[in-house]
Amino acid sequence: MVDLNTHTADAARDRNSPxxxxxxxxxxxxxxxxxxxENLFRQGVQVYICDNQSTDRTLEIALRYRGAGLIGSESFPHNGLYCWEQLLRRKEELFQSLEADWFMHLDADEIHLPPASYSSLVSAIAAADAxxxxxxxxxxxxxxxxxxAPDHDNPDYQQTLRTYYPFRPTSPHCVRAYKKQDGPMEIAWSGGHRVRFRGPVRLSPVRFRMKHYLFLSAEHAARKYGGRRFRSEEVNSLGWHGWRPRLRPGDIQLPNTTQVRTTTTDDDLDEANPWLAHWLERYAS
Known part of the structure; x- marks a missing residue:
């Protein structure tokens, strides 16, 4: 296997990091x-937000970081349905129009981390690029x-919520960082899980880490997924969104601690024997 760690020091010293x-x-x-x-900014990553007409304080909170890592924002129309394909195609357009050496595609309930021996996402991406x-x-x-420990719906959820399971139903599963290409960088075809270029996709064999906070309490899961309406084409024709359109919020029960894993630091996250289905899938019909 290729070892990106041999390039850590050089990447850290490089003033021309991507x-x-x-x-x-x-x-x-x-x-x-x-x-x-804040996690992305700490690691040298800048952010552009495409907000799908949030009705809460999402955009207000995000705009506080304007000039401190947030390089731009826009409002994308919401017509009452969760139109994931349209959002992904807008991301593809932004990959072409924004100035960057590398792009990342992510959601707000994710915390992205480099491999354990790296100090930042940027240094690890520089090593992969090299x-x-x-x-x-x-x-x-x-x-x-x-x-x-049933309720972590609070600002300190990253500190209090320590129980998890590794999730990898397919391989590759979440290809989320891409070097900018002269031609199209397509992710909508895969629902955002994989990328397609005109030339070959040279996927690094060293995977980064992504902490996905799927839900913070049973009540939070009901709010997050229960009121979301999906485009029928995405559900029926494309086969996207899995269990989410069928979730029965009133039936959700939480696992015992013994059924999942517990982490004390980000460096002890264990990807062995990943789950092939999410916990909430058992509450969908």
């Missing part, structure tokens, strides 16, 4: 947006509450 821009779509993410942005790779996958670690 400009990495994360394109973030949001819709009523006031609980998550500040933590997501080795000739143009796409990077993230290992997903899905964080959910348990019966013993």
């Amino acid at each position: 400009r990495v821009v994360a394109v973030l779509t949001t819709r009523n993410e006031e609980r998550f947006v500040a933590g997501c942005l 080795l000739g790779f143009n796409a990077i996958e993230a290992s997903e670690f899905t964080f959910i509450p348990t019966r013993e």
Whole structure:
């Protein structure tokens, strides 16, 4: 296996580190947006937000970071349905129009981290770039509450919610960083999970880490997914969104702590024996 770690020191010393821009779509993410942005800014990643006409304080919170890592924002119309394909196609347009060396595609309920031996996402991306790779996958670690600790719907959720399971139903699963191409950079065809270029996609064999805060309490899951309406074409023709359109919020029960894993630091996240289905899928019909 290629070892990106051999390039860590060089990447850290390089004053010409790549400009990495994360394109973030949001819709009523006031609980998550500040933590997501601050994590990216700490690691040298700039952010452009495409807000899907949030009705809460998402955009107000995000705009506080204008000039401090947030390079721009826009409002994308919401017609009462969650139109994921249209949002992904807008991201593809932004990949072409924004100035960057690398792009990231992510959601507000995600915390992206480099491999454990790196100090930042930018330094790890620089190392992958130096080795000739143009796409990077993230290992997903899905964080959910348990019966013993059922409610983490608070600003300190990253500190209090420590129970998770590794999730990897396909391989590759979450290709989320891409080197800017002269031609199209397409992600809508895959629902945002993979990328397609005119030339070859050279995927780094070293996966980054992604902490996905799927829900913070049973009540939060009901709010987050229960009121979301999906385009029938995406559900029926494209097969997207999985269990989400069929979730029965009133039936949700939490796992026992023994059914999931517990982390004390980000460096002990374990991707072995990943789950093939999310916990909430059992409450969908």
